[in-house]
Amino acid sequence: xxxxxxxxxxxxxxxxxxxxxxxxxxxxxxxxxxxxxxxxxxxxxxxxxxxxxxxxxxxxxxxxxxxxxxxxxxxxxxxxxxxxxxxxxxxxxxxxxxxxxxxxxxxxxxxxxxxxxxxxxxxxxxxxxxxxxxxxxxxxxxxxxxxxxxxxxxxxxxxxxxxxxxxxxxxxxxxxxxxxxxxxxxxxxxxxxxxxxxxxxxxxxxxxxxxxxxxxxxxxxxxxxxxxxxxxxxxxxxxxxxxxxxxxxxxxxxxxxxxxxxxxxxxxxxxxxxxxxxxxxxxxxxxxxxxxxxxxxxxxxxxxxxxxxxxxxxxxxxxxxxxxxxxxxxxxxxxxxxxxxxxxxxxxxxxxxxxxxxxxxxxxxxxxxxxxxxxxxxxxxxxxxxxxxxxxxxxxxxxxxxxxxxxxxxxxxxxxxxxxxxxxxxxxxxxxxxxxxxxxxxxxxxxxxxxxxxxxxxxxxxxxxxxxxxxxxxxxxxxxxxxxxxxxxxxxxxxxxxxxxxxxxxxxxxxxxxxxxxxxxxxxxxxxxxxxxxxxxxxxxxxxxxxxxx
Numbered sequence: 001x002x003x004x005x006x007x008x009x010x011x012x013x014x015x016x017x018x019x020x021x022x023x024x025x026x027x028x029x030x031x032x033x034x035x036x037x038x039x040x041x042x043x044x045x046x047x048x049x050x051x052x053x054x055x056x057x058x059x060x061x062x063x064x065x066x067x068x069x070x071x072x073x074x075x076x077x078x079x080x081x082x083x084x085x086x087x088x089x090x091x092x093x094x095x096x097x098x099x100x101x102x103x104x105x106x107x108x109x110x111x112x113x114x115x116x117x118x119x120x121x122x123x124x125x126x127x128x129x130x131x132x133x134x135x136x137x138x139x140x141x142x143x144x145x146x147x148x149x150x151x152x153x154x155x156x157x158x159x160x161x162x163x164x165x166x167x168x169x170x171x172x173x174x175x176x177x178x179x180x181x182x183x184x185x186x187x188x189x190x191x192x193x194x195x196x197x198x199x200x201x202x203x204x205x206x207x208x209x210x211x212x213x214x215x216x217x218x219x220x221x222x223x224x225x226x227x228x229x230x231x232x233x234x235x236x237x238x239x240x241x242x243x244x245x246x247x248x249x250x251x252x253x254x255x256x257x258x259x260x261x262x263x264x265x266x267x268x269x270x271x272x273x274x275x276x277x278x279x280x281x282x283x284x285x286x287x288x289x290x291x292x293x294x295x296x297x298x299x300x301x302x303x304x305x306x307x308x309x310x311x312x313x314x315x316x317x318x319x320x321x322x323x324x325x326x327x328x329x330x331x332x333x334x335x336x337x338x339x340x341x342x343x344x345x346x347x348x349x350x351x352x353x354x355x356x357x358x359x360x361x362x363x364x365x366x367x368x369x370x371x372x373x374x375x376x377x378x379x380x381x382x383x384x385x386x387x388x389x390x391x392x393x394x395x396x397x398x399x400x401x402x403x404x405x406x407x408x409x410x411x412x413x414x415x416x417x418x419x420x421x422x423x424x425x426x427x428x429x430x431x432x433x434x435x436x437x438x439x440x441x442x443x444x445x446x447x448x449x450x451x452x453x454x455x456x457x458x459x460x461x462x463x464x465x466x467x468x469x470x471x472x473x474x475x476x477x478x479x480x481x482x483x484x485x486x487x488x489x490x491x492x493x494x495x496x497x498x499x500x501x502x503x504x505x506x507x508x509x510x511x512x513x514x515x516x517x518x519x520x521x522x523x524x525x526x527x528x529x530x531x532x533x534x535x536x537x538x539x540x541x542x543x544x545x546x547x548x549x550x
Contacts, residue, residue, distance in 0.1 A: 004511065005470045008182070011202060012211035016042040016180070018385065019200055019215035021187045021229060022222035023049040025163060026350075026369050028170040029378035030219055035177035037387050042213060043174060044185040044202065046225070048480045050167035052294070053223050054371070055484065055531075056331025058248065058273055058284050060261070061086055061094050061158040061372045063126060064348065065101070066271060068118050075349045079372050080126040083158050086372070090169070091405045092435040094160045097275075098260040100140055101153040102314065112151055119155045126156075143256025145316045150264075159261070161278055163371055164484040165433055168473050172437075175474075183474050190218060190233040190363060197355070197363035206476065217385050220365040224294040224332040230365070237358055240367055242337035242346070247299035247330040248284030249307045250277075250532075252492065254318040257281050266310040274311060279492040280326065283307045287343045294332040298533055304328055326492070327532035336367050350377045352384055412438065420445035422452050422462060429460035433486070441468050453505055456498035459488045466506045478503055478520040479527040489528060499525060 018034045020027050023045025031043035045051075063080035064072070086094040101115065137152055144150055160166060175181045184205040191199045191212065199214035220226050224243040231237075253276075262274040275282045286303045308322060335346045350369035355361070364384060369377045382388075409431055417427035420442030431438045445451045445464035453463050469475035469485035482489040482502060489499070499521060507517040 005476060008204065008206060010209060010211060011042070011180070011182070011185075011204075011213050012209070014042070014180070014211075014213045016040050016213060016215045018042070018217045018219065018387075019213060020044070020219045020221055021200070022220070022225070022366075023167070023171065023181075023183060024052050024054040024221070024223055025050070025167055025170075025371055025374040026223070026366055026377055027219075027221035028167045028174070029374040030221055030366075030381050031174040031179050031181065032170045032177070033375075033378040033382050034385075034387060035174040035179035037382065038178075039387060041174065041179035042215065043171065043179055043181045044187060044200075045183045046186040046205075046222075048183045048476070048484060049171050049181075049474065050164045050484055052225075053331040053333065054167055055164050056246075056248075056297075056329050057163060057371055058246070058275070059160055059163060059277060059282065059371075060097070060273065060275065061160050063122060063157065063372075065119070065122055065155065065157075065263070067348065068122065070347075072347060072349065075347070076122070077125060078376055079370075080122075082373050082376050084126060085375065086160070087158055090160075090166060090435070092409060092432050093162065093166050093169075094158050097157055097159040099155050099157050100137070100258070100260060100262050101155065102144060102150045102262055102264045103153070105149045105151045112153075115151075115153055119153055123155055140258055140260070140262070143258065143315055143317065144262075145314060148313070157261070159275070159277075160371065162433065162487050162490075164487055168469075168485055169435070169437075172473050181474055183480075184476060187222075187229055188232065190220075190229065190235065190360070192233070192235070192360050192363075195359050196361045216362060218363045219381060219385075220363065223334040223366075224290065226334060226365050226367070228293070235355070235358055235360055237355075239337045240353060240365060241334045242339070243290035243294060243332040244335050244343055244346075245288045245290040245297050245303075245330050245332050246285035247288075247303040247307065247328060248282055249299070249304055249311075249328045250326045251281040251283065251311070251320055251324055252326065253279065253281055254315070254320055254324075256315055256317055262314065264310070264314055266306065267313065272307065272310045274314065278490060283311050289343070290332045297330045297332045298530075299328040299330045303330075329532055334366075334368060350380070352377075352381055354384070415439075416442045419443060420452065420464070423460075426452075426454070426460045426462055430462070430465060433461070434465070437468070440472070441465055444468055448509070450505070450509055455482075455486065455488055455505060456494075456501040458493040458498060459491070461486050461488050463505050463509055466502075467509060470510065477527075478506065478524040481506065482524060483528065483531065489524075490532075496525070499528075 017039045019042040020031050031041050034041045061083050063076050067076050171181050186203045187200050188203055189201040197218045201212050203210050227241050266272050338346050348370055351367045353365045355363040413428040413431045416438045417424050422445055430441055441464050451464040455461050465486045466481045469481050473485050475481045475485045503521040
């Protein structure tokens with residue numbers, strides 16, 4: 001049986017109460033909130049959902065310990081509240097993660113007492129979980145550079161390894177509540193008349209059709225592209241977004257690598273995280289103004305070398321060389337434009353700009369925000385539009401009385417394994433990425449042996465997940481599937497052979513011709529190279545760093 005993607009009927013002439021530009025974490029959250037409140041909603045994304053800044057972040061859900069230094073107590077409280085909410089509502093995607101703040105004992109800008117008080121306040125505000133044991137701190141200390149004489153301060157935050165999956169869930173929930181969701185649809189222009197935003201002119205990149213839709217409210221949640229759509233709409237507007245590039249490198253697990261996240265300072269005092277992620281080590285991030293369009297954001301050799309040097313400074317026995325870098329990526333944070341402030345001092349609090357004074361009443365532009373507080377931003381946005389915020393849904397996987405979340409996940413996995421006739425390890429992997437949706441995937445898998453095959457020989461994830469991504473999660477291309485809906489291609493083992501195996505197995509059930517399969521595979525590899533940049537840049541960057549620091 002061949003499975004096909006849903007049809008894309010024309011949008012021309014459609015009327016919506018709320019149209020949202022941008023399908024990253026913020027746009028998805030706003031669309032979901034509005035749709036659950038019963039409004040007629042359109043969500044569009046120029047590429048694929050979560051393919052921009054959301055998929056290029058540090059992948060942590062945190063209260064923002066360093067925001068305390070800048071006196072942003074309100075932002076810290078909001079972030080901690082939203083962190084706990086995500087841990088409750090999406091426990092399959094958002095997990096507690098122990099962090100260690102590692103700072104040099106000598107030359108430190110803050111006293112140890114001040115740091116301990118700050119962490120105590122931080123943990124108390126969130127209702128802290130169990131603190132790290134001395135044994136695990138000793139294990140971490142053995143891998144760190146003893147010459148730096150680091151002081152270690154444990155605390156707790158959380159990690160969302162795959163925010164792409166969180167966006168997929170929110171977009172799907174919006175669609176299930178009645179929203180029209182369209183990826184690969186570009187907003188060419190915000191249509192205004194008589195001092196009010198009236199609608200959008202769109203181009204569907206799949207059908208190449210142009211259309212016009214009307215809307216009572218338009219939300220510009222396009223992140224670092226927000227200024228571009230305003231300019232293309234001839235809206236006379238000062239610069240609102242100061243795009244800041246954050247680059248990351250991904251390394252193999254090395255001897256002495258941390259089993260928990262390390263939050264440290266580089267030689268120039270900037271914050272850097274070293275985080276276990278997907279069987280690898282993620283190191284980031286930088287802060288560099290993005291002068292070009294966000295489409296061209298990529299790590300520079302100097303940034304890569306900076307991160308590599310910081311990793312080596314912290315873990316001198318790691319043996320990590322530039323050639324060990326598996327890949328690197330960069331995203332652009334849509335921070336408020338502030339030419340006179342240092343990048344680290346610019347607030348991460350989101351703001352919502354009402355364009356009524358710009359001759360476009362009914363248009364809102366989202367500025368700033370972060371992964372942790374996307375749902376809070378969405379609630380603020382719907383209130384601004386006069387929409388009653390919807391109560392949070394039931395927990396995706398209800399924790400049964402007497403059970404911890406891991407035990408509940410294991411119980412669900414056993415049920416999924418039986419329903420889908422699939423191995424236990426595959427069932428566990430599906431539950432961890434899809435929550436309650438794993439039941440639907442199991443039913444799909446049970447219908448066809450080909451759907452129960454792993455996507456590649458190194459993966460527990462199966463072809464049925466790819467089919468569900470196409471049928472129910474708006475996936476269109478092979479890259480949509482393997483990088484964002486079932487993001488196995490971000491894993492430690494993925495290579496060209498894995499790509500070919502997955503493409504063949506997915507193509508066989510989706511009815512792809514040989515020509516289509518070849519095209520999908522070529523396009524996937526091209527996008528993967530654009531997103532996950534090769535190590536040659538790291539080698540060049542290492543030499544640049546050496547020259548700069550002589």
